[in-house]
Amino acid sequence: MGFVIRLLVSALALYLLTQVYSGVYFVPGSGVGAVVIAALVMGVVNALIRPVLLLLSLPVNVLTLGLFTLIVNGVVLWLVAALTALNVAGFGAAVIGALILTVISWALDAVVGALGLDGSRG
Template sequence: MRFVIWLLTNAIALATAAWLVDGVRFTGPSSGTAELEHKWPTLLLVALILGVVTSVVKPVITLLSLPFVIVTLGLFLLVINAAMLELTGWLARQLDLGFRVDGFWSAVGGAIVITVMTWVVDAFVGDERR
């Protein structure tokens, strides 16, 4: 159950980022039931990729860049989150999933939206670890 909530949280955050940020998008139909039928499997797969990238790659990058994180009082974490979103976009492109992140600033905007949405959804759903 915890995995499903985690995956849905990532999917909601990604969908919101694709809706709000111009350079973060899913390709395919853009309206009606065809859009939903085409995009929901892709959304779940990209959410899974983002979760794996965030769980595996991000801690290593954060540890290696710890001096930058400290000097910037944590703002460098935003750059790391943007890089994780760009890596997810690259992996999705390699797997031909129909998800794109167009550039660094789009990734930064998407990372901000994803972070905020994750906080909001976690606040509503609750955290089992508490």
């Protein structure tokens, strides 16, 4: 059940990103399925490719005190856009979109946690 909730929260975060930032958008006519597929691809890319990118960029990340992670997150969003119905206006838009997506996901995770839907017991 936790996986489904995490997937739906990620899909909602992607959808909200496309509503608040015009640099990232879904192909016109895309439905809920396209949003869920993009969230699923985002999860797979975050689990498999993002750690490799972070490891390869470790020296630059240390030199920039972690700010290069924003660029890596932009690359991840750009890659997801290349694989799904999500469109990004350019690499700069991907970096800004990734930053906004992080804030939206953080807020949604806080709401889900406050409602007790995250499966934690406390």
